Amino acid sequence: MPRLLVLNPNTTASMTRTIGAAARAVAAQGTEILDRNPAMGPASVEGWYDEALCLPGMLQEIARGEAEGVDGHLIACFDDPGLDAARCRATAPVVGCAEAGLHMASLIAGRFAVVTTLSRSVATIEHLAHRYGVAGRCAVRATDIPVLDLEIPGSAAEDRIAGEIDRAIADDRAEAIVLGCAGMADLAGRLSARAGVPVIDGVAAGVKLLEGLAGLGLRTSKAGPYAPPRPKQYAGALAAFAPPAAPGDG
Amino acid sequence: MPRLLVLNPNTTASMTRTIGAAARAVAAQGTEILDRNPAMGPASVEGWYDEALCLPGMLQEIARGEAEGVDGHLIACFDDPGLDAARCRATAPVVGCAEAGLHMASLIAGRFAVVTTLSRSVATIEHLAHRYGVAGRCAVRATDIPVLDLEIPGSAAEDRIAGEIDRAIADDRAEAIVLGCAGMADLAGRLSARAGVPVIDGVAAGVKLLEGLAGLGLRTSKAGPYAPPRPKQYAGALAAFAPPAAPGDG
Amino acid sequence: MPRLLVLNPNTTASMTRTIGAAARAVAAQGTEILDRNPAMGPASVEGWYDEALCLPGMLQEIARGEAEGVDGHLIACFDDPGLDAARCRATAPVVGCAEAGLHMASLIAGRFAVVTTLSRSVATIEHLAHRYGVAGRCAVRATDIPVLDLEIPGSAAEDRIAGEIDRAIADDRAEAIVLGCAGMADLAGRLSARAGVPVIDGVAAGVKLLEGLAGLGLRTSKAGPYAPPRPKQYAGALAAFAPPAAPGDG
Amino acid sequence: MPRLLVLNPNTTASMTRTIGAAARAVAAQGTEILDRNPAMGPASVEGWYDEALCLPGMLQEIARGEAEGVDGHLIACFDDPGLDAARCRATAPVVGCAEAGLHMASLIAGRFAVVTTLSRSVATIEHLAHRYGVAGRCAVRATDIPVLDLEIPGSAAEDRIAGEIDRAIADDRAEAIVLGCAGMADLAGRLSARAGVPVIDGVAAGVKLLEGLAGLGLRTSKAGPYAPPRPKQYAGALAAFAPPAAPGDG
Amino acid sequence: MPRLLVLNPNTTASMTRTIGAAARAVAAQGTEILDRNPAMGPASVEGWYDEALCLPGMLQEIARGEAEGVDGHLIACFDDPGLDAARCRATAPVVGCAEAGLHMASLIAGRFAVVTTLSRSVATIEHLAHRYGVAGRCAVRATDIPVLDLEIPGSAAEDRIAGEIDRAIADDRAEAIVLGCAGMADLAGRLSARAGVPVIDGVAAGVKLLEGLAGLGLRTSKAGPYAPPRPKQYAGALAAFAPPAAPGDG
Amino acid sequence: MPRLLVLNPNTTASMTRTIGAAARAVAAQGTEILDRNPAMGPASVEGWYDEALCLPGMLQEIARGEAEGVDGHLIACFDDPGLDAARCRATAPVVGCAEAGLHMASLIAGRFAVVTTLSRSVATIEHLAHRYGVAGRCAVRATDIPVLDLEIPGSAAEDRIAGEIDRAIADDRAEAIVLGCAGMADLAGRLSARAGVPVIDGVAAGVKLLEGLAGLGLRTSKAGPYAPPRPKQYAGALAAFAPPAAPGDG
Structure with missing residues (x-):
């Protein structure tokens, strides 16, 4: 049964709980919902500046979910921030709300x-x-x-x-x-x-689409621009985000 | 748990079985798949003429599924024939493959x-x-x-x-x-x-979308052109297809 | 001089007469107007369900017109139902109103x-x-x-x-x-x-376009998806609609 | 029966004759074809510079056709030069080839x-x-x-x-x-x-469309930007093109 | 420093002065503004008929500017009349307002x-x-x-x-x-x-874009449809507009 | 005379120098070019993951440029990363390369x-x-x-x-x-x-567009979604990016 990361990209924990509850309310029997939010970034995403600055925290959580082997990631903000970046970083499918x-x-x-x-x-x-x-x-x-x-x-x-x-x-x-x-x-x-x-x-719709993708065994294609990030150095405070060397880069 | 009509709109029963098997292979535990095909119409849908003439048989099966209370209809032909007509006739959601x-x-x-x-x-x-x-x-x-x-x-x-x-x-x-x-x-x-x-x-994708819609409690909106057909007389060999009088016509 | 089938796809004969009169009022001298409606199907076309079920009767009349050698077919309903199917079935040009x-x-x-x-x-x-x-x-x-x-x-x-x-x-x-x-x-x-x-x-516009196509000697191209329907079996009540074996299928 | 101006916008008379013959070959019995070309402008229209400079001569012929009461104007060049300008100037319908x-x-x-x-x-x-x-x-x-x-x-x-x-x-x-x-x-x-x-x-297609418009009694709508040109002074060599004072300007 | 032709395509000199003043008000130090209008054509451009008939006078001024070696042409009318024709005729860049x-x-x-x-x-x-x-x-x-x-x-x-x-x-x-x-x-x-x-x-925006293009050394590409007009005869009153024989025609 | 920030969003200083030289080569006399790159982030921007993670460093430099009163910002990476976010943060105009x-x-x-x-x-x-x-x-x-x-x-x-x-x-x-x-x-x-x-x-094109905008006195409109970010808390490592309280929020 799938484990899904339901990721609120802002840092307001009470909203994360609301979102998590909505996700669980529609999840199929056996689907496990991990409701999380980043440790850093804006308290809410209202416009492009907030959207840009929710991305590092959000990608950190995507990476954590990947390391835990989740079966899908839901970006639970209606701006769908970082959807393409998350698809590059993840091997599990990623859907925006x-x-x-x-x-x-x-x-x-x-x-x-x-x-x-x-x-x-x-x-x-x-x-x-x-x-x-x-x-x-x-x-x-x-x-x-x-x-x-x-x-x-x-x-x-x-x-x-x-x-x-x-x-x-x-x-x-x-x-x-x-x-x-x-x-x-x-x-x-x-x-x-x-x-x-x-x-x-x-949010509810995204849970069902991720359950569907998981049930079909479908994951984001790595044959195009969603290929893993090319390994390279990242400077300064973001050094830890540098993508690891990996096969299959293009 | 949802019961889904997986409707092959051509009359070739062996293809219906192939389609039904594919649907069952991905269906969630508890989803019931009804794989059917019309009693009348073309043996395969290859082009617009066949597509037009698969519709009466197909709509007959949609009506039968509705009478049985199915939770969703999948039109299992890649031309998505009659999708809009089926949405008018059905109260359960309808998806094309x-x-x-x-x-x-x-x-x-x-x-x-x-x-x-x-x-x-x-x-x-x-x-x-x-x-x-x-x-x-x-x-x-x-x-x-x-x-x-x-x-x-x-x-x-x-x-x-x-x-x-x-x-x-x-x-x-x-x-x-x-x-x-x-x-x-x-x-x-x-x-x-x-x-x-x-x-x-x-076909597999459609099963998962219908399971998702069923899980969300979503059905085709009747607030616009998918409203039930207006009651009227149908002449000749198609008289039995005449829509019944119903409230909520617009 | 061209003979044109002006085909009301619903089964209401009084409307067929209105349409036929409008067609004749603008027809060029010598153009012959055949105003007809199907023997089976809905009394009016109001929405997609009616539209789907006017098609068998309509295609029957297209086939009859073809057998009579008409020079053009006008589908006299503003939904242009079955336009593509009729173009597959006909050799004369077909225009929707x-x-x-x-x-x-x-x-x-x-x-x-x-x-x-x-x-x-x-x-x-x-x-x-x-x-x-x-x-x-x-x-x-x-x-x-x-x-x-x-x-x-x-x-x-x-x-x-x-x-x-x-x-x-x-x-x-x-x-x-x-x-x-x-x-x-x-x-x-x-x-x-x-x-x-x-x-x-x-309706009037369609008569003039068909007269124009006839005057130019233009007929629907059979070099693409308007090719004649492939011969095959049709089951049940629609068996008579099965396309005959024909050369030039693709 | 309609009289149609078939207007070759270049000044090559031999091409005008070719075009006129093609127009007459498809014209309905009774349609009169006036095949003409401007007295001034390029010998052929090959690109935007030629197109711009065929317009004065072309609009002169449109005006002459209007004065003669033609029932339609065909711009017989595949760039459709001056189509909108001609529609402003004419009361009869104008079609490009x-x-x-x-x-x-x-x-x-x-x-x-x-x-x-x-x-x-x-x-x-x-x-x-x-x-x-x-x-x-x-x-x-x-x-x-x-x-x-x-x-x-x-x-x-x-x-x-x-x-x-x-x-x-x-x-x-x-x-x-x-x-x-x-x-x-x-x-x-x-x-x-x-x-x-x-x-x-x-050219042939345009003749049939103009015959059709004439048969329907349709003329370019003057209710929008195809309204007659506003009266005003034109300077220099083009003074004679100044639109006359007219009612209905907007 | 660039010399720019700011070309009012109508023949109203007072408007040319207004336009010229606006251009000079934003021009960079050293940019020279030539504000001109044609000797022939409509007093104002209001609709497609006027637009067609401002072109000969306008193209005459484009040719004059080219002969003087200007570094850019601005068509100072919001219909951007003759933009493509001017680009064919000019070697300097042309921008519409x-x-x-x-x-x-x-x-x-x-x-x-x-x-x-x-x-x-x-x-x-x-x-x-x-x-x-x-x-x-x-x-x-x-x-x-x-x-x-x-x-x-x-x-x-x-x-x-x-x-x-x-x-x-x-x-x-x-x-x-x-x-x-x-x-x-x-x-x-x-x-x-x-x-x-x-x-x-x-007008002001166009001056800055032309200054920018001049500063980058960019001119209209002659590798496609903006190639110089093909040499040919022009008849009658427009004979003087005939494009000269030139290399590089295509 | 304008001072322009030419911002290479990656952290490779040698590329910043190449970009800066190209900008200076076309800058008008008196235009001052500040060529900079962020202190944190990817060494190059190749795909969406890198793009997301160049944004914090890039927005830091935009803020620094704003504090210094630059007259325009050029995002010197062909993905135009963070263009909308920068327009929210800046009062000077922002252009992508x-x-x-x-x-x-x-x-x-x-x-x-x-x-x-x-x-x-x-x-x-x-x-x-x-x-x-x-x-x-x-x-x-x-x-x-x-x-x-x-x-x-x-x-x-x-x-x-x-x-x-x-x-x-x-x-x-x-x-x-x-x-x-x-x-x-x-x-x-x-x-x-x-x-x-x-x-x-x-890069060169962007310098000229920013010079043009500066010369016209045009700045990004704050009347719509480019309004300043709403004041709010930012958590964790990004706390310093929190937008200050400001008038005119919407």
């Missing part, structure tokens, strides 16, 4: 919408929708809720998300919704009941 | 190739690659093997497919391969070993 | 809009606009009029269509309108007078 | 190729294929024959075009061919017989 | 908007945005101010432009603005101060 | 090609070509030369690059070449002389 949510949405709806936190994340998610081939059928909407406010009990976050979902259905012809922040992982069920359309959490 | 194979390939490779049977199927598969958002990273190649020749023991089909896979790696920068015919479902393992890159069978 | 209307619009306007019946048809027409290369310049709007209501004398359908045309001009920068249902074929003249922009009926 | 050939090809073939004269024209034709929505299904090939060499009896031009057609079928999966120069208008029949696929001449 | 403004905007903003004069210019600018690869991130808005009204002191033009800029920021998520008419060249500074986002004038 | 080279190429050639080092970089550069809007006119080719081999005197690198340039001209219709690695910055002149087409170095 935007990638997972958008693929699953495309299987059950013609058009859909992402409802995310801050408007500054809209450009990133639009870029991901383009990368994953669903830009023409996916709207992206922001609620202007800071990420860590999702952790505050009793906040108005859920109501604001529900309101934006209603607008997506009315104005974007959305037939399903993808929640655009891993910190919303616990809300999918209630929001789907309120909206009357499927609401997809990318 | 090209759709499944291409989505899974996109998770483990930057670029990939489909290797299919006849060159007349290339245009259809290119259209599907476009629809599923992977056209820019997916080549399509034909082996000019008629579909039913895949059922002949000892044929040269496997060697010809292996040769085309090698060309896809060399000429298309393919990092992974998707087998472009449900009748190839039993070959993925051996071909992957020969080629040294992941080789994906769409 | 969305295809015809959109091509003609592109010759006289930079931007245009389709005004159709039900909102569930919008996705299909958007897909066709994409296929025919005009998606970037074509909006699609629904009036939420069921198809057969167009046949009811004195209904409010015409006013609702006129209102949607006005919105397309104001909001979509539409310079011309294409009527998005073959059942609207008799309305183009009056609606153009009301709106002050060209209003195009796809 | 690349536009016509590419649209007609799209009705009878999934994929096709243009075979043109000089390689410097390839970029222009690729741009037109993009504009007309067929770039994804249309290859463009050059024979490196200067335009006026097509007028030389006994030249090797026809053989070189035939060779390039064969390569398009073999290498580009072309199912039909569009001749990429109005000066090739007399070759379509023989080349089609040699190649075994449909070969389309844009 | 829409091209320049849009490229510069793409370096400092994710999304931006063009605010232009007449709505009939929107289609042209949308086409240019597509050509220059920024269509997906660039909105185009019209103010319905005729071009020459920009020259009237005390007009309401500036306020109307400012209002449209505000709407672009609010409704199009524009992070920067490009002024869509060379006649607005003197307004960028004040409008940027009012709007609080960068406002880019294409 | 692929971005610069591709934009400049688009001004002087219709089609062009990038010639880079390792084949694993091709996917990244293809992605950038897409992002910058030139994918349809830009081929990408690898020479399979490791980045640091470019620093070895007398190596065969230059010949291999020249050979690949010749293939790009012959096979890709490339009219100009962009050198796809900042480490090739000293080779542009000689390679252009050998190939007979313009050869563009992205």
Whole structure:
């Protein structure tokens, strides 16, 4: 049975627990979920600067998971930070939670919408929708809720998300919704009941895709740009990240 | 545990058994696979005329599966015939095997190739690659093997497919391969070993996506064009296909 | 002089007569119009389920037209159902009425809009606009009029269509309108007078394109995927549709 | 019955006669063909500089045709020079011969190729294929024959075009061919017989599209950017081109 | 130090002076600006008809600049008329002012908007945005101010432009603005101060790009379709435009 | 006069000197070039793993440049690593060297090609070509030369690059070449002389674009996702990177 690393790339442990619980809630019997976050980096990922600086901590956890022999890695942040870098570093498959949510949405709806936190994340998610081939059928909407406010009990976050979902259905012809922040992982069920359309959490979707890949014995292809990093020196504080010498470099 | 209808849309029972075996080989413990084919229609689906005429029989089986309460339908033909029509008719989720194979390939490779049977199927598969958002990273190649020749023991089909896979790696920068015919479902393992890159069978991929959707409780959204067919009269030999009166029509 | 099959793919004879009259009204002197509908299938085509099940009856009529030696086939439904299948089956050229209307619009306007019946048809027409290369310049709007209501004398359908045309001009920068249902074929003249922009009926447009192809001696190329269907057995109630053995299969 | 201006935008009268003959050969009974060329400008249109400088003479002829009340204008050069400007100036519909050939090809073939004269024209034709929505299904090939060499009896031009057609079928999966120069208008029949696929001449195609538009009573929409030019002063040698004051400017 | 031809393609000398002043205001020390306009052609370029007829005069000035040995040509009209023709004729680099403004905007903003004069210019600018690869991130808005009204002191033009800029920021998520008419060249500074986002004038942007190209020693490649025009006869009033015989024609 | 930070994101000082020399060779009189590299991170950037881990060191240098009040930042690596993150962190404009080279190429050639080092970089550069809007006119080719081999005197690198340039001209219709690695910055002149087409170095191109932006007074818009990072805690070894509290967050 697969062991999956569910990796929150920010350093807020309470959010890691929310994400881990959401992952476990949908995991198949026998799937083991390792929910972790990096020891260094930003408390939340809100925009490109945070995204760049979550990468060293995140790649450290990917390396640790690899050393432990996990069967898959889920990047549990809707910006899918470092997805390509992680695929180079890992031998197990790696999936991003935007990638997972958008693929699953495309299987059950013609058009859909992402409802995310801050408007500054809209450009990133639009870029991901383009990368994953669903830009023409996916709207992206922001609620202007800071990420860590999702952790505050009793906040108005859920109501604001529900309101934006209603607008997506009315104005974007959305037939399903993808929640655009891993910190919303616990809300999918209630929001789907309120909206009357499927609401997809990318963390849960990612767990199922990784279970599927593991069940098929599929791992990231190393025959192209996801080949292992070429061995070389890394200077200064990052010296420990230098890739080891390895066969099969190209 | 989910019960899944794995529906070969042609009427060749031996191919249905090949497909069913491939589905069962990857199904999670407890997943029940119903492998079926229509009672009427073409012996194989090779081009648009066959595709059009497999639909009535296929939709009959979708309706039967619905009546039995299956948890998902897999259209086990790489043309994904009738996918939209089936989604209108079903309440359980429906996945096509090209759709499944291409989505899974996109998770483990930057670029990939489909290797299919006849060159007349290339245009259809290119259209599907476009629809599923992977056209820019997916080549399509034909082996000019008629579909039913895949059922002949000892044929040269496997060697010809292996040769085309090698060309896809060399000429298309393919990092992974998707087998472009449900009748190839039993070959993925051996071909992957020969080629040294992941080789994906769409039938197996579809089983895992449907297990995932079932595990997430996701079903096709009825809030848009996948709404149930509007009740109306059907004339002549197709009268029995007339959609029943139902609430929620739009 | 050409004989053209104008084929209403639904089984409502009154709509066939409306369509036939519209075709004859624009046909060149000497062009013969055969207006027909299938003996089996749905009373109207509203969504993908109906579309799938109009195909056997439609292909039967295509085959009959071929046997009679017609010079062209027009699929007189704005979903262009079975266009590719018909091109495989026919030797005469085949044109869809969305295809015809959109091509003609592109010759006289930079931007245009389709005004159709039900909102569930919008996705299909958007897909066709994409296929025919005009998606970037074509909006699609629904009036939420069921198809057969167009046949009811004195209904409010015409006013609702006129209102949607006005919105397309104001909001979509539409310079011309294409009527998005073959059942609207008799309305183009009056609606153009009301709106002050060209209003195009796809049935009429299709007749002129087929006359043009006939005049040029052009027929569907059989050098690619429109080659004749490969001979094979068809099982059960569809056995009579089995393609005959023929030379030139690929 | 329609009177159509078939306008060769270069000043080589022998080519105008070739084009006129091709137009008359396909014109419907009763269609009158006015074959003309400008009094000023380049002897052939080979590249963007020639294209720019054929426009004044061409627009002069469009204006003359309008004054005579023609029912349609065909720009008989495969660069479709000045198509938008002509549509502003004319009230009758205007069609380009690349536009016509590419649209007609799209009705009878999934994929096709243009075979043109000089390689410097390839970029222009690729741009037109993009504009007309067929770039994804249309290859463009050059024979490196200067335009006026097509007028030389006994030249090797026809053989070189035939060779390039064969390569398009073999290498580009072309199912039909569009001749990429109005000066090739007399070759379509023989080349089609040699190649075994449909070969389309844009001049002939344009005549049929204009007959079709005339038969439908469709004219260029003036509701957008094809509105008549705003009245204003033109200086110097071009003073006579100044648009007259007119109602309906926007 | 470079000498640059800043070429207003219309014949309104007061606008040429406005444009020239804007160019000089940003030119590097030592850059010499030649601000000119043609002797023949339209008083303003508003739509495709004017655009076609500004070309002879414009190409005459390009030729004159070449004869004088200028180091770059700027086409100072936001339709970028004759850009490709000028590149064929010139050996110095040629830049259009829409091209320049849009490229510069793409370096400092994710999304931006063009605010232009007449709505009939929107289609042209949308086409240019597509050509220059920024269509997906660039909105185009019209103010319905005729071009020459920009020259009237005390007009309401500036306020109307400012209002449209505000709407672009609010409704199009524009992070920067490009002024869509060379006649607005003197307004960028004040409008940027009012709007609080960068406002880019294409004339100024073009001067800097040409200075950059000159500093890099880069000139238009003659290895493809920008090769010099082939020598040939030009008839009638345009005989003097005939390209001279030259080596390196292809 | 502008002071520009030319930032080599890898830690190989000899390459920084090569890049700095290339920048100074084209800088305008009075432009000051600060050539630097990070103190930590990979010795070369070859693929996504290296790219991720050059970011902390690179952003440290961006912050230092900002503190010194530079007028622009050039990311001198053809992967354009961290471009968006740097734009969030900086108030001066930021340009990537692929971005610069591709934009400049688009001004002087219709089609062009990038010639880079390792084949694993091709996917990244293809992605950038897409992002910058030139994918349809830009081929990408690898020479399979490791980045640091470019620093070895007398190596065969230059010949291999020249050979690949010749293939790009012959096979890709490339009219100009962009050198796809900042480490090739000293080779542009000689390679252009050998190939007979313009050869563009992205470092030099970037210097001129930054001089241009500085001359126009343009800085990255802070009105959208390039707004300053939101203030928050950063944990562990990256605590010093935490963005300071600032006004204008969104």
